Amino acid sequence: MKRVIVACGSGVATSQTVASKVNRLLKERKVDAVVEAVDLKSVERYMDSSVAYITITKVTKEYPIPVINGIAFLTGVGMKQELEKLIDIINKAK
Template sequence: MAAKIIVACGSGVATSQTVASKVRHLLDARGVEADVQAVEIKNLRQALRGADAYISVVKTDESFPTPVFNGVAFLTGIGQEEELEELVKAISR
């Protein structure tokens, strides 16, 4: 079964869609099956139900039981490989 990954930003449109698309391509290139969804931050709690990972583009004061990854790394490419490695480990368990 494919892992469920949530990417959230303020509006759920531009930045989270960009990061979600990039993560999909990176995981596809590694042969990792995942359902990567971009959502609006106000819908985050609901979207995280049953999720295997959360890629955060904006900071919140909340903590989540789901493993959280740095979305800015995927947006800028800085630290992307390390973050991708950790993401793959988390969703492969």
């Protein structure tokens, strides 16, 4: 199963909320992936085993996997576009 990570500062509140919502949305669309919340300090160690990174914070560096705007899942603004982008990434991942 393909993994997507979500990170916020502590990996507890906001990232858990987004991970839960995205897991539900992917399940409704029958997309085979799991979304896990992690703390910002441990993001790097999940890069090799994940197909995408949903970020709640502003990203200032390059990552080896695609980065998705997590704020869209909190506010609903642009959520459909970010979800479609995520589904496309998951479907194209090996």
